[in-house]
Amino acid sequence: MADGSIDLVQQVRSHLESLRAAGVLFVPRGEALVHAPLRVVAKQADVAPVVAPEQEDPLETRQRELEVLRAEVAACDKCSELFATRLQTVFGTGPLDAEVAFVGEAPGSGEDAQGEPFVGKSGHLLRRIIAACQLPASREYLFNIIKCRPPKNRPTTTTECANCRDFFRRQFDLVKPKYVVALGLTASKLLTQKGGALSGLRGQVHEYRGVPLVCTHHPNDIENDETGQLKRETWDDMKLLLRTMGREVPK
Numbered sequence: 594m595a596d597g598s599i600d601l602v603q604q605v606r607s608h609l610e611s612l613r614a615a616g617v618l619f620v621p622r623g624e625a626l627v628h629a630p631l632r633v634v635a636k637q638a639d640v641a642p643v644v645a646p647e648q649e650d651p652l653e654t655r656q657r658e659l660e661v662l663r664a665e666v667a668a669c670d671k672c673s674e675l676f677a678t679r680l681q682t683v684f685g686t687g688p689l690d691a692e693v694a695f696v697g698e699a700p701g702s703g704e705d706a707q708g709e710p711f712v713g714k715s716g717h718l719l720r721r722i723i724a725a726c727q728l729p730a731s732r733e734y735l736f737n738i739i740k741c742r743p744p745k746n747r748p749t750t751t752t753e754c755a756n757c758r759d760f761f762r763r764q765f766d767l768v769k770p771k772y773v774v775a776l777g778l779t780a781s782k783l784l785t786q787k788g789g790a791l792s793g794l795r796g797q798v799h800e801y802r803g804v805p806l807v808c809t810h811h812p813n814d815i816e817n818d819e820t821g822q823l824k825r826e827t828w829d830d831m832k833l834l835l836r837t838m839g840r841e842v843p844k
């Protein structure tokens with residue numbers, strides 16, 4: 594036991610003995626003994642070092658917010674028919690600060706089964722288009738306007754697109770792509786906020802949330818076109834994209 598503690602015990606004992614000599618037989622539980630260690634604790638707390646919270650990398654913050662959004666989407670039941678028939682939601686894939694974001698309309702059956710956008714034939718064709726543009730596949734972000742497959746791959750409804758619009762915008766703002774390509778009429782109309790045929794939206798550079806936007810055909814439509822016309826037109830659109838990006842157009 595330390596010297597200071599022995600002094601304290603002796604002081605308490607002599608204090609109690611003087612009280613008994615004075616006729617005091619009972620005392621309340623010793624407050625002084627209770628307070629003494631508290632003062633030591635308070636003294637230790639006074640000198641405790643203050644640790645500043647670490648600054649988080651803004652990229653990590655965005656990645657974390659994107660995962661929160663992904664979880665929100667996975668739990669969403671705003672479109673009751675899609676909620677009842679989907680196997681899972683299809684969020685999107687690719688890096689933050691993507692070079693180009695490719696935006697389709699909605700997941701199909703393959704995407705619904707795998708939880709990934711642009712799988713199967715159309716995904717294979719889209720990746721061939723990206724490779725033909727000599728864009729690094731690892732720098733592109735792929736996603737859809739809505740996150741659930743419409744039954745039997747029917748077209749999306751205006752209500753479904755409106756229900757999912759906020760998810761799409763938040764995702765787009767977190768990913769922050771430098772350029773965006775709308776694939777097909779639905780995505781093109783929604784991103785440009787213009788009506789009419791796809792032919793009227795192609796061949797010019799629009800803007801979506803301040804990001805240069807080019808409209809072109811959806812890979813599914815290119816696959817189904819036996820004339821080769823849509824393939825040629827898509828290549829024209831990709832050349833426009835590459836020129837807008839300041840990149841060389843491959844021969």
Ligand code: SF4
Pocket residue numbers: 666669670671672673675676682739740741753756757760
């Ligand atoms: S399409 Fe979008 S809004 Fe509709 S249920 Fe799926 S996640 Fe929700």
